[in-house]
Amino acid sequence: MTLDESVSAPVPLVERPVSESSVPAGPRARVSTRSDDGMLGLGLLAGPANVIMQLARPGVGYGVLESRVESGRIDRHPVKRARTTFTYLAVSTNGTPEQQAAFRRAVNRAHAQVFSTDESPVKYHAFDKDLQLWVGACLYKGVVDVHRLFVGEMDEETADRLYLQGRALATMLQVPEDMWPADRAAFDRYWQESLDDVHIDDTVREFLYPIAATRLRGLALPGPLQRQTEKLALLITTGFLPQRFREEMQLPWDAGQQRRFDRLMAALRAVNSVSPKFVRQFPFNVLLKDLDWRVRTGRPLV
Template sequence: MTVSDSHVERAVSAPARPSAPRRRGAHFDDGLMGVALLAGPANVIMQLARPGVGYGVYESRVESGRVDLHPIKRARTTFTYLAVATKGSDAQRKAFRRAVNTAHAQVYSTDESPVKYHAFDKDLQLWVAACLYKGGVDVYRLFVGELDDETADQHYADGARLGTTLQVPPEMWPADRAAFDDYWQRSLDQVHIDDTLRDYLYPIAANRIRGVRLPGFVQRRAEAFALLITTGFLPQRFRDEMRLPWDDGRQRAFDRVMSVLRMANHALPSVVRQFPFNVLLKDVDRRIRTGRPLI
């Protein structure tokens, strides 16, 4: 993974592709774009690369929230959380926090667990929030353009809500972007994906959906494309942990796909670019109003 400045690390490794030019009038509200879903599997891998998070999800007794069993529902929950934490109202954040806390109360290690964990561990929650923040910056830079200092500082301050919407106290969020860089580099020392978690995460990287099987050739091509996108969004450290190969040819293929998607994304009106996040926020209000579960 290539570091382009002292604050933000690129999503792809050298050779670095040219960053997207910044659109006139672009705002970080564009960071919640539908194209961000492409980076979702890579961000899940980053989060679960901390063993406490990885085994917390792998051994979770909350069956309905398991990404391997219910990938669509899990994706809805994750993207709704992103929308609520970054753009939701105080009422929406409080309601979502209560719902997540109810589920997290059931996520804790047992005597048989190889790693001790609890979903209310503030350090692990901070790590998850940090991964989400970095993923948002990477998507913005790739599809919108470089952030000026004022926009980057504002987004970083807003990023604290990714943790404080759960249990992370505001003072735990690194004070500024430089402090975040220090935190991130130190946290990489705690990243490790063992064989058990690697086997669990590989189908996520390849976008395999349980119970869905395409004809052989189509399945292989679909998985190869998914692996290209997922690996392209992963920092090299995480590629190595997952044992996912990367080279100049794959980098060029990833760049070509992103270039086409970037042009298509720029041509869309804002309301379409921000789908499904704008719809998910409305769905939260509907669920609160009708008493339906939020997650």
């Protein structure tokens, strides 16, 4: 890449502040006022990257890596853990007070078992409000990136509405509302300051790499197909990661990879734009029904 190209290259979407609500006017600028796509099924593609961002805080990383909650371990039960996370997103932003209360109780019971020991390299507790705020912030940033990518740029009203929904991702548990940044500009300041606390050591990196490559436990494809699948998964995961997290994960990234990522996302965006609303929002639109069913039948929620 030449100097002129680097200067004129647009800022990658994942690096942009959330308070930047629109792009310069132009024939390709897509501005959306839709709020019904807050939880897009395509957003699941950003899931592994968001997990990496959350676990990049050592307290969260070791909390998950050393978790005593066997059924919730992402390395051993990735599908179940994914269902729990996606249900949390759906319940936090669109659930009824009764659904939120039931899910909050279930999550709190699980979190009560997650705390460091004398052997842990860092001190942590799942009820730590600062760590929960970080997790909520990562989830919110992921929602913004997905919306910008697959729906379009937001006007101020839509962006503010999504920010209020994002606050619920942190405050549904122990985070007090006054801990959540007051507005999107305050969120950007919080995010930049929090990057100072980001660090992925060799142990957590080894734990996270199979997640980055979407390498499911117990599922092995034929050699060449497995390599191609992981190569594609790594492209998507790394594309959704801001550069700071790529560096912590030691995942290489260059202009050619960015172009391949952009082309793939553009193709998916085109498909998403013509899909029915039910398809766009799957599986989030069925998870609340699944939650009600689990409550009625006495099945575990997390």
